[in-house]
Amino acid sequence: MEKRRDSKKITKHTKEVTSLEDTTLELRKKFTLKYAELVKYFPKIPEIASREFAFLFWDRNYMIRHRGFTNPQHLLSELKNINPKHVYHSAALYKDPANKIMSEKGWMGCDFVVDIDADHMELSCQENHDYYICMKCDYVHREKVTKCQKCEGPIRKQIWLCDKCLEASKYEVIKLVDDFLPDFGFTKNDIDLNFSGHRGYHVHLRDKFIRTLSSEERRQMVDYITGTNFDPTDYLIYKSSNGYFIGTTIDDAGWKGRIARNFLKILTTHDSIDSFNKEYSKYNLDTKIKQILLNPDNRNQLIHQLTIKNQYWTIKELAKGSWKKIKEFLIQVSMCDIDVPVSIDTHRLIRVQGSIHGKTGFLVKPLNYYDMVNFEPFSDPIIFSTEKEACMKLEINTPICPEIRIKDIIYGPYKKHEQIEVPEAVAIFLTCKGVADLLSRGN
Amino acid sequence: MSYYNAYGLVYKYPWLEGGREMFDPIVESESAEPLVDYYNRLFSDYFSIYPELYQKLLDVFIFALDKKESGIVLTDDKLNIILFYTVKTLLTAFDNRILDNHVANLLSKLYHKRLLQENPQDLVIISKKMGLPCHFDRKGKDFGGVIHHFWVEIHQYVPIAALLRDSNYQLINRMVQNGKVFLIKDHMARLLQEVARREIIPDHQGISGELLTLLKKINPISAIINEIAIIIEEKKYSQSPYEKTNVYENMVYVLYPPCIKFILNKATNGVNLTHSERLHIAFFYANTNHTVEETVDVFRTLPDFDEKIARYNIEFSRGIGGKGKKYSVYSCAKLKSIKLCKATDKEYGDPICAEGVYRKGHGDTKVPIKNPKDFVFWKNVEIQRKLQNIPKK
Numbered sequence A: 001m002e003k004r005r006d007s008k009k010i011t012k013h014t015k016e017v018t019s020l021e022d023t024t025l026e027l028r029k030k031f032t033l034k035y036a037e038l039v040k041y042f043p044k045i046p047e048i049a050s051r052e053f054a055f056l057f058w059d060r061n062y063m064i065r066h067r068g069f070t071n072p073q074h075l076l077s078e079l080k081n082i083n084p085k086h087v088y089h090s091a092a093l094y095k096d097p098a099n100k101i102m103s104e105k106g107w108m109g110c111d112f113v114v115d116i117d118a119d120h121m122e123l124s125c126q127e128n129h130d131y132y133i134c135m136k137c138d139y140v141h142r143e144k145v146t147k148c149q150k151c152e153g154p155i156r157k158q159i160w161l162c163d164k165c166l167e168a169s170k171y172e173v174i175k176l177v178d179d180f181l182p183d184f185g186f187t188k189n190d191i192d193l194n195f196s197g198h199r200g201y202h203v204h205l206r207d208k209f210i211r212t213l214s215s216e217e218r219r220q221m222v223d224y225i226t227g228t229n230f231d232p233t234d235y236l237i238y239k240s241s242n243g244y245f246i247g248t249t250i251d252d253a254g255w256k257g258r259i260a261r262n263f264l265k266i267l268t269t270h271d272s273i274d275s276f277n278k279e280y281s282k283y284n285l286d287t288k289i290k291q292i293l294l295n296p297d298n299r300n301q302l303i304h305q306l307t308i309k310n311q312y313w314t315i316k317e318l319a320k321g322s323w324k325k326i327k328e329f330l331i332q333v334s335m336c337d338i339d340v341p342v343s344i345d346t347h348r349l350i351r352v353q354g355s356i357h358g359k360t361g362f363l364v365k366p367l368n369y370y371d372m373v374n375f376e377p378f379s380d381p382i383i384f385s386t387e388k389e390a391c392m393k394l395e396i397n398t399p400i401c402p403e404i405r406i407k408d409i410i411y412g413p414y415k416k417h418e419q420i421e422v423p424e425a426v427a428i429f430l431t432c433k434g435v436a437d438l439l440s441r442g443n
Numbered sequence B: 001m002s003y004y005n006a007y008g009l010v011y012k013y014p015w016l017e018g019g020r021e022m023f024d025p026i027v028e029s030e031s032a033e034p035l036v037d038y039y040n041r042l043f044s045d046y047f048s049i050y051p052e053l054y055q056k057l058l059d060v061f062i063f064a065l066d067k068k069e070s071g072i073v074l075t076d077d078k079l080n081i082i083l084f085y086t087v088k089t090l091l092t093a094f095d096n097r098i099l100d101n102h103v104a105n106l107l108s109k110l111y112h113k114r115l116l117q118e119n120p121q122d123l124v125i126i127s128k129k130m131g132l133p134c135h136f137d138r139k140g141k142d143f144g145g146v147i148h149h150f151w152v153e154i155h156q157y158v159p160i161a162a163l164l165r166d167s168n169y170q171l172i173n174r175m176v177q178n179g180k181v182f183l184i185k186d187h188m189a190r191l192l193q194e195v196a197r198r199e200i201i202p203d204h205q206g207i208s209g210e211l212l213t214l215l216k217k218i219n220p221i222s223a224i225i226n227e228i229a230i231i232i233e234e235k236k237y238s239q240s241p242y243e244k245t246n247v248y249e250n251m252v253y254v255l256y257p258p259c260i261k262f263i264l265n266k267a268t269n270g271v272n273l274t275h276s277e278r279l280h281i282a283f284f285y286a287n288t289n290h291t292v293e294e295t296v297d298v299f300r301t302l303p304d305f306d307e308k309i310a311r312y313n314i315e316f317s318r319g320i321g322g323k324g325k326k327y328s329v330y331s332c333a334k335l336k337s338i339k340l341c342k343a344t345d346k347e348y349g350d351p352i353c354a355e356g357v358y359r360k361g362h363g364d365t366k367v368p369i370k371n372p373k374d375f376v377f378w379k380n381v382e383i384q385r386k387l388q389n390i391p392k393k
Helices: A020-041 A072-082 A163-184 A215-226 A254-269 A273-283 A287-294 A296-307 A320-334 A340-344 A369-373 A424-432 B008-012 B019-023 B035-049 B053-065 B078-094 B097-116 B120-129 B154-161 B185-200 B208-216 B219-234 B258-268 B275-286 B292-299 B307-317 B332-337 B351-355 B372-388
Strands: A004-006 A052-056 A063-068 A086-090 A092-094 A107-110 A112-117 A131-134 A155-158 A191-195 A200-205 A237-239 A244-246 A349-351 A391-396 A404-406 A409-411 A419-423 A436-438 B134-143 B146-153 B175-177 B180-183
Touching (some): A020 A424, A112 A163, A112 A215, A112 A340, A163 A200, A163 A215, A163 B175, A191 A369, A215 B154, A254 B175, A273 A320, A287 A296, A287 A320, A391 A424, A404 A424, A419 A424, B008 B120, B019 B078, B035 B078, B035 B208, B053 B219, B078 B097, B078 B219, B097 B185, B120 B134, B146 B154, B208 B219, B258 B372, B275 B292, B275 B307, B292 B307, B351 B372
Parallel strands (some): A004 A409
Antiparallel strands (some): A052 A086, A086 A349, A092 A107, A131 A155, A191 A200, A237 A244, A404 A409, B175 B180
């Protein structure tokens, strides 16, 4: 896709920044109007009458919880009336979802929700767009700090999103759906998937059996997905006396087979260190080991051993220590990076599909698996106007505002006090992110 | 093909359907006879028909407490049913978790050996009756050279795996494919052993005192009760009356230590808490049977409340996520060092915190408590003593 840069600056600084209240009020109005439009497209919420709903507002920093709606119309009319910033419902189903006492709600079960979000992943792009900014002196820290290194002032974290973040999230969703859920007996048709509206995706499983699982039982499934407590006692060990590594075969079930399949996939996909590093540099596998593995003879020998389902892997140059590192690498590559507490919690609140994310103005868009593969997170969930005719004027209020792509245009980066005129969708994104204020209309 | 008749299975595995009724017909037909008379008659019959019952019962408890497995032979007739339910009745009466576990471990291991001797078809039948249905495939699946003939649906497997500490049985270390968990016979028998173990441990519905009184009136049983009581005492497996119930299961405001009451009061009044105060609440609640929701609710009234952050921190303190480390309650020494100890506070202070408590082996000297959980325990003791009019020392 062709990406253009666009940053129309207002050169004469004559505009006056509105108060925070006015910016909030304007955003609130925009959301209200948009909800009125979205009503007819609002996706069906399964078992709506058994779910607790919760809202966060523009002008209050606490959550209103324990709301119940008997039907979608009731919820939608409420959304138009109360104009929330964020809308959540419980993953759990209750007999009395509006009861304010948790123990009296009458828990009936809980969807198994997997939250895959770049927030908790370690990604190289975060260094380029996530900052720790001093609220006192505006000093920008690239590394995590709890107080300002310059003036010891309090810190706010400015989280951003980019194509790499969302690609990483999508990669993990595909891994979850293609590789892990079939082990549990779930197909692509059994999942309910949505873009979170920010830096990731939510996968909902609503099968009868999975809903009844306790937290401890859910942990069994979560550990399986994240590779936690994987304990291969009689395989993935090097036999010095025989000079081979007891590996696994691609036909094995569970994690045993996953290790062999991933090893085969890596070896068949990458024939050079450059190509290997493009995908796996973050795992820090020793260069020497990579050279040995990707040496054409060794690589072909391993591919052959894996293809003929020989579980004894032999490469002359690799000894115990190297195989141990390869084992650790293969385990890390095979893990799926999910937000663990979300899946374990049996009372979790989760963002409502079809609502608008209050930190971006993006739609929390329901997707089927195949839609997700081709989903464009900076285009498809954009619901506010990107037309130049609907431009809004803003002043940047943060010392560093990274670039953001909306559809095929890149906006920014911007500096503090820079006054800009950008389409509605971009303006809403920047103001929702809290990095810009609206300029008063009068000027 | 199974060789069992209708009773055969129940004789071997008494907790299966029909076993209870075979032991105690009163369950089926309500008798007008007084309960003591009924059970006296029932046990007199059992002890006269099966003279070995007395010694077998004693052996179960002696061997269990000595952690010995060999020496007990389970029969596969009605005696086995009588033994099983009499042991369970005695466990209910003693209401001692240590005894429960020792006896359940011993008997379930014996049943594991018995299950291993079953032919595959019978194991399938038994597993269905035990509520953990397995499937048998004669050809089996070859994983790493090991043929796995049995499989269990994942939704049947996960609840039982969550109960087992052995990492070998965690889902991640099993052969999982298309919603099935593949197993060898030994592993299948081990899972069923766990089901049996749960069948042996009684529900403890607060009837122990009443039941013990009743059983003491039944001749051969009262003698067994005395002998078991002596063994328990010798082995020092007796529980203090205060340990019998988990005090944290019913935390009421009066049991909260002064430092926690002080913080709760601040939170209720919408005053922002310091970092240490937040951690102290989160750690204390995590270690005293409070749910995540209850903990989140404490923070909900704070002006800077952010549900996502609060929930994340609370879950982190409980070892959910992060490094999986569950944090302990702050010690009193730590609380003093961060000026959070309210032992002598006019409004919240309590003599248990300020002066300590009388403990065995310390004569007339009061011993200081070490952490806020000690306070909960001793406050509960104080309340129980007041209710029973027991002097403090």
